[in-house]
Amino acid sequence: MLMHFPPQLPDRMERFYVQYIEDWALCNGLCMRDIDNSHAVHAPVTMFPTPFSKSGFEEALRIQCAFNELYFHAATHEEWLLGHLEEAAKHDDFTAKLIQIHKAAKAGQTQRLTGGLWRSDYIVNGSRTSLEGRQVKQVEFNTVSVSFGALASKVADMHEFLSHASRSWTGHGEVPRNTALKDLARGLANMHAGYKVAEIQHRQATHQTSTSAIEDEDDASIMDDPVVLFIVQPDETNVMDQRLIEFELVKEHDIVSYRISLAEVPDFVVRTNDNRLLHNPSGREIAVVYYRAGYAPSDYPTDVEWNAREMLESSHAVNCPSTLTQLAGAKKIQQVLTDRSVLTKIAPSLSSDTVDRLMKTFVKIYPMDDSPEGEQGRYYALREPDHFVLKPQREGGGNNIYGEDIPEFLQSIPTESWAAYILMELIEPPKITNRILRAGKLQSGRVVNELGVFGTVMWDRDHNELLMNEQAGWLLRTKLQDSHEGGVAAGFGCLDSIQLMGPLKDDN
Template sequence: MVSPKPFPSLSSKQQDDLVYNLHHWSLGNGLVMFPPNFKSYQPVNAPVTLFPTPFPKNSFNDALRVQPLFNEIYSNISSLKNEEWLLNIISELSNFDRDFTGRLLDCYLKAKSIGITQPLSLGLFRSDYMLNSSDNQIKQIEFNTVSVSFCGLSSKVGELHSYLNKIDAYGSPDYYTEDELPISDSINEISNGLADGNYYYNKFETPEAETVVLFIIQEKERNAFDQRHLEYSLLKNHNVKSYRLQMDQIPALTKTDPITKKIYYLPTNKEISVIYYRAGYAPSDFKSDLEWNVRTDLEVTKAIKCPTLLTQLSGCKKIQQVLTEKIVLSKFLNSNEKKEYNNDDNDDDVNRVSKTFVNIYPMDESSNGLIARKLIEKNPNNFVLKPQREGGGNNIYKENIPGFLSTLKAEEFGSYILMELINPPTYENKIIRKDEIYSESIVSELGVFGTAVWNSETDEILTNKVAGYLLRSKFSTSDEGGVAAGFGCIDSIYLY
């Protein structure tokens, strides 16, 4: 097995110079975030590693190769032919998670009763992996279907590390070769996905109109520049304008034609082709009934939603758990839907996807759910307990699981899934957050972006693309890894 080269060994002066250049490049090129309690003119450099982190080339390529299959799986799950299957699972789950999953389901059922007028869906996805250190196999942590983040800053941190390498900030000329430092083109690829949505909207709805994309954002969004890079690319490369609104601003600043259901952005009176959610993935985004009503109202407009309510619901942890059964997984891969599956390791799409899975168990009263409870009693340190939530800071780890479960009613267990922990390699990289340098061992998480446009009525997948990647790292002593939540940092890959 090939081993990576060591991290650069720098003197104090060299490291100071590196940090100086890192700060200037970050501020000059938009590798920035807003700090807590920010003013609009006060961004700071995003937390990043000083050096790119090693990742095996074969494992990296495996993650890229499997992404179109995951795009296909979740496009098919979100199509109307599988609506009954999905809603049966979500309905049961909503009994345990009434305040969020249940309300998303209510929004969908209400929208369906009003009439959903747009059959096209747009998915901007991200599949997250850790490397299993014993065999260098990628293992999926989760699949994200709503508000996938850091497609903008991922490109920037790759450019940063390449720049530092080129100016010899790593101690010697070209410490890394150009091939060893791939730069994710996720800014352009994800904006291409938004442009695909705009293209198909115009093709089928309004061929002659100048349409725009609407970003739905959170109040006081600290990660605004990650999103802005997509907007700038969309305008530069496709001449498509975009605008940003919070959900509570929608009633005052948009209007929907009651007959055609086309929606317009009032300040410019432009027709909206795509509604792109960078909010709405957590209960905190719904402060009152107003936001929930807006989510329903937008769902019945003619604009293409990214994601639709069905697509957002398909990304819940319970779906990830049931997909670990090959017989279930095979239903959503068109090339494999008529095959019978067992545990044979055949080289087909179902097995290629299954290789990325670890064991995931329900926590309900089923036989597998009872097995999960016994596993927790025996050795909770092998597992993480996950609710149906996104955004970081929600999971329960290892020895904390039994105590947490003791605070729940037995009927609430079913809203969680139990996932086998992955054991990734650790590296002695350094993390810089503002002006503080932290020297601790880190672990990394690879996210691969994908885009897809599909027709939920005809099941036709119109586009299916890999759209770059993201590497995030965190201290090996930290369980959570959210960058915006303060747990991790943005990294880039050194391929070996």
């Protein structure tokens, strides 16, 4: 049964809303480039903010720092991490190549700091018609190229504005502020500052003096002006989401950024004899390499891209993320960490109460290898697939296999390749409708919402010391229920914001 949502508007008011959304988006940077990259269009968005469990939303925000800490531990337990990915790497060339890059770059690394902008994704789960009291269940944890934080902040602002602009609909619940843009930029700024502090300490030690080594004029110019390097995809359509972070870095932190693709690294990045990176032609030192690409095989069409990743990885810059940290976000690692005994062994610093809260967000995830748990996963995948989704070790939309399609897919690939996948229990979302505006056209129907909570982290890998651990805003993506995938950039979903709700009445 559908809830009393969204409001039913007369045609004239609906046209008013559509025009407002399109104009507000274009005026405020809630945009993407069109498919041929020729001009900007409004990002796909919902007409109204979607009702969402207040308790579920607040718990997802509260628990983000615990997830940050958990995956920090996973990324710093190198032997454990690579051991669990060994079998998947035998059948997944991309995972194997990332491991190869990590091992090749490790010997030359001189930077002790590493960082991450992460996101934990959830769907509200349960069969009750009331939203309140439902638990959020984790869909996945992303450690590389998390997107739409900047545009998500804009959507919340837009919906808040519309609630004041129209008297026909003033909202049914609080639309919470979203600080993801500011928080993510601050995370990168903290990595930038960490690089500078580490350099000051290094130079002081080298000069063996209590006086700061940056008193030298040349040193001062280097330390005052390092930059952030964005690694992006060629012909990126989601450029505004990235540019907004770049502009925020300049506006609030006086930090300049440059953006290039992996293929452009040889032309625009120079590595010095002491392993530092300089941007060409500006000559400015690169403090942080921030990846908004590099998460999928399509980002590495030739050896040029792989060689560039290895060079950046082995340099003195802070990588956000390192390849090892990227690998910590593999679906296999997510599956392993749903075992309480494994979780507590890897992250002993987490309290028992915190572990309980983490465990409540998990659904059942099975391996697809030949272990006893894998045999159970294979049984469900072939005999009872309707309640499951099959996932590879991939980021980005369009990779998952759902329900009745699973057996046919598995039978189309060698049995030994099944170990590269995990089988995850499907989450039952609330029954809600909304209206989606995409390319100026409205779509209506039952929708599924996925909440993402961002986190920013930085640690000293020489001492396994967590130096930054913050929750960094949120994202709500919405798709029509008949679409399996939810990626906005991949063309499946749209951007949304939240009305914090208690119990809602259904149609009866």
